[in-house]
Amino acid sequence: MDHNSTQALAEIIPQVDDEQWELPSACGGWRVIDVVAHLAALASEAVDPPPPDPSLPKNRERYHDLRVDERRGWSHAEVLDEWRRSTPRQLDLLEAAQEPPGADQAVEVPGLGTYPRHLLANTMAFNVFCHLRNDMLAPDGPLPFTLPEPTDSQVAPAVDFMLAGLPQMQGPELTATVDGPLVLDLTGPGATTVTVFPASGPDGELTVAPGADASTRVHSTALDFIAWATTRKPWRDHCRITGNASAATPFLDCLNII
Known part of the structure; x- marks a missing residue:
């Protein structure tokens, strides 16, 4: 800890x-x-x-x-x-x-x-x-x-909590923005790569799993992720999208981790 x-x-x-x-x-x-x-x-x-x-x-x-x-x-x-x-x-x-x-x-x-x-x-x-x-x-x-400069041991625990909270905090509002799997590729201190999968049923939640399992990817540093995923900064200034940008944009526009 x-x-x-x-x-x-x-x-x-x-x-x-x-x-x-x-x-x-x-x-x-x-x-x-x-x-x-x-x-x-x-x-x-x-x-x-x-x-x-x-x-x-x-x-x-x-x-x-x-x-x-x-x-x-x-x-x-x-x-x-x-x-x-x-x-x-x-x-x-x-x-x-x-x-x-x-x-x-x-x-x-x-x-x-x-x-x-x-x-x-x-x-x-x-x-x-x-x-x-x-x-x-x-x-x-x-x-x-x-x-x-922040270290891996400072950034990683914060990012881990954010990714655990991502499917839950905004409920159906965020769930509705994900139609297909999206990869979050976070680099630098706290680096991790996860895939956000759509809900499997009408009352389901998004799931976040380790690894890259989709062609649409959002690239950012983990440090910037803490700022833009809490809406402190605009995601467009800190993210690069590869693959189908229109599939990732609604999710990024909606995401607001508290």
Whole structure:
């Protein structure tokens, strides 16, 4: 399990001053401090799960906004304290979840689908990596700090979660865009090649399988995939399609991993 992105965030935090915490991040509507509030809220919920509340938004993005809004009146120190308090305990839980017999137990993440318990670590890897590098730090975010080039061990867990979530997060909306198999050929750190297969029946889901099993292929770096598949950047600026471009375009236009 990779802790590098969390460690990188821990090293960035002391360098950020009060004015910088208030700057708008690249995540629409959230200040830089709100991004940390989001990560702190996720960590606290992992450590001390709240009771089910049917009044909460079913849409995962609206749910995250609600949790951030609850913390908007907090001082910077209070937000950072929650993150520092809950994150190590969250990492301990995720570490334990890598071990059998519980590692393969199915866990529902409301609004995002169902995943084997061991993959919840990848969810955190994706969240921290994506928010830190795309929303907080320059060139896309406002903080003028740099990190070393991302490594395979940082990018791959995030991509693994995204590919596990791809068939589930958007349901029929995304499923309807795939009529034939499409290959995602991702290169560089976190490189992987998978085929997205159409649903086999009217109520089925897309499936994502290792390997290249189609002539229509979408080529991108894995690092760029994290940005465009979350709609932070336009896919057309970062993808090259070989084969039948018109077969891949509806899928790429629709894809929005949360």
